[in-house]
Each structure stands twice: as structure tokens, then as C-alpha cells.
Amino acid sequence: MSYDLLVLQAARFKGRPTESDLAAAAGLADADLLAVVEPLLAAGELQRVGTRVKLTADGRARLETLLAAERATVDQALLRQRYLDFGEVNIDFKQLVTDWQLIDGERPNDHTDADYDARIVVRLGELHERFAPLLAEFVDLAPRLAQYPDRLAAALAKVRSGDPAWLARPLVDSYHTVWFELHEELIGLGGVSRVREETAGRAE
Template sequence: MSDSYLLALHALTLKQLSDVDGLVTIFGQDADDVKKALENAVAEGTAMAARDKYMITPAGRTVLDEAYPQWFAHERSDAEIGSAMESFETGVNKQVLSLTTAWQTVEVAGERQQNDHSDSSYDAKIIDKLGAVLDRTTTVLAPLTAAQPSVDRFLTRIADALTRAEDGELDYVSSVRIDSFHTVWFQMHEHILRITGRERDE
């Protein structure tokens, strides 16, 4: 996507509610370009603003839904990309969901309880497994990344979150308040679904 206006709207579908800086983080756009695009979107009714934060409107989603097929015509018709998405959905995405559950809860006497993260060995194993899944994801999504380099930006951000978790900042595994592994993974998933025209399974 080369149009700042449409790319800003697209970023809002991934971030839901965000200020300018939050949207800049997603695709690395120029902050002034993003701000101008959002101001135009608000004026046209495709986004709404409150306290320096923005949200896409139903009209904005309609604009994107009409634009996606042309933007991503190649990605939606390429058989190799289609196969990559199947592997992503049935493989690494399910593994991340399972590992996130394992991170947030532990089994005690046959029941799942909230993980208090007192067992550093247990946590380290989950983080190691997330790293292995991320490595596989890079390989799985290679055909899509070749067509849409923006996907690699998400993989880099996920890797950055994982590094921080490995260094002891455990919130970077799944906290929704920051760009954690799980938060950015969710954004990437939504991004590639919109590129390929697929629906979210879960």
C-alpha cells in the first residue's frame, strides 16, 4: 500500500484505538503523513477522534473492503501464498495460541489455574518454544513476506518482544498493554488475513 490515507485506515483496523505514534510503530510511516491522513479521514467520516486517539468507522471499513481486492490481487490469487496461509493457520498460529494459554495458566491437580510466574524454569520453556515457533513462522510466511515486506516488520517486532521477555521483562509475552509477542502476533494475523482475504478461524 502506497497511499498514506488508506494505509493509516488499514493500521487502525490492526490497532483498534490508537494515537499517531502507535500507528507509526505499525508500518513505520512518517508521523506527519499519518497525522494528516487521520485528519482527512476524520473530516471524511472514515475515522473518528477523541483525546488525540483515533478509531476507524464503519464507513472507513467499507472503503478498505472495496480497496483490498485491487491492492492485493496478486497475493489473493497466488497459490504459493495460499498454501503458506494454510500452513500458518493450521500450524504455527495454533501453536502460539496454545503456548499463550500455557503461559497464562498452569495445571495444578488436574485444573488450570492462573500462572503466578513463580516457576522460572516453566516460564523459560514456554519462551523457548515461542522462539522456535517464531523461527518456523518466518519460513512459513516467506512467500507472503516476499510479496509484502510489511509482514517482515511484524516478525521483527515480535522478535523484539521475545528478546525483552528472554531478558526478564515477562509482560512482553502476552500483555495487552504493550507491544508484547501476543499483541503484535494478533496484529500480524489480522494484517495477513486482510492481505489474503481470509476470515479469522478462531
């Protein structure tokens, strides 16, 4: 597995992450990240911006090369079949997030109704369990995705602990953020454009 690919892709998704955020997104320990990041910085593929790092134009070009090489190793016929299965779960997840954000599809959820939130958290747990076998198949198809089960489980645990931010808040590794990144990974692995997915109504 290419650790360069893990880190460059995480930097692409996160924009300007701290190194700790980058390590979490790449599924690496902080101590292991340094051995990957320093050569990428030296090669001009990552750049430091204060306490953060960002992907450079050279890094983006290298990332595209690495992604293309990975895509060539994936069983595309099986991926397409499993992606259709993902689409069904994704529809349910999108509805769950809508229900989390809006009560009766109209009133913003201020999270003062504990019973309402609890019901949605139960639904999220059920969806998480339902999705786990399919996610395992995606990891088998592309082992680089191995960090996603742990990231989704970590976000779910925080939601269950009573912090509503970890279901759908952007800019943190909320369940929705990690789900969105996973969906981007699947789109990329299949060589499909997000515009096409949005047109088909399958994007978040």
C-alpha cells in the first residue's frame, strides 16, 4: 500500500489540515506520519502553511498518477455491482441526515428534543451495522480504504456519547464528513465523475 497515496488523498480532502488531522484521516499514527510527510514536503508535493499542510500542484499531479495506478488494480465489474448496493444505503443515509437537520422537513433541529435525536441515533446505529459488510467488501477491493470502518465507528461513538456535532457537522470528522469522503473514494475508484453522480441524484 502506498502511504504517499494515503497522505496526499487525505490532504486533498481536508484542505489545510494539521498533521494530527492528516494522520487521523490517513489512518496513521502521528509518529508514523512524519516519515511520510517529510519526503512529500521535500519533493514539493506538500507545503507547510503555519501549523498546517496543504497539497501543492505537484502533489495533486502525483496523486492523480497514484490514483490511476490503484484504479487499474481494482476489479471494476465487482466494484460497479457493490457501488449499486452502496447507492441504496446512501439514499437512506441522506434521508437520515435530512431528518437530523430538519424536523418534519421544515423546522431546523436545535437538538433540544432528546427523544427525537435519540431515535435518529438509533437509526444511524442500525444503518452503520447494515453497511459494515458492504464496507468490508470495499476494503477488500481497495485495501487503502481500511481506515474508514474505524473512522465511521469513532464518529458514531461520539454521537452516541451525546455530542450532536459528530453526526453531520462539516470541518470535523463527523459521520457525514467521513461518509462523504468515502463516497468520493468510491467515485474515484470507479473512474466516475461527481458531476455525473450529482446528475443521477446519487451524491450527498
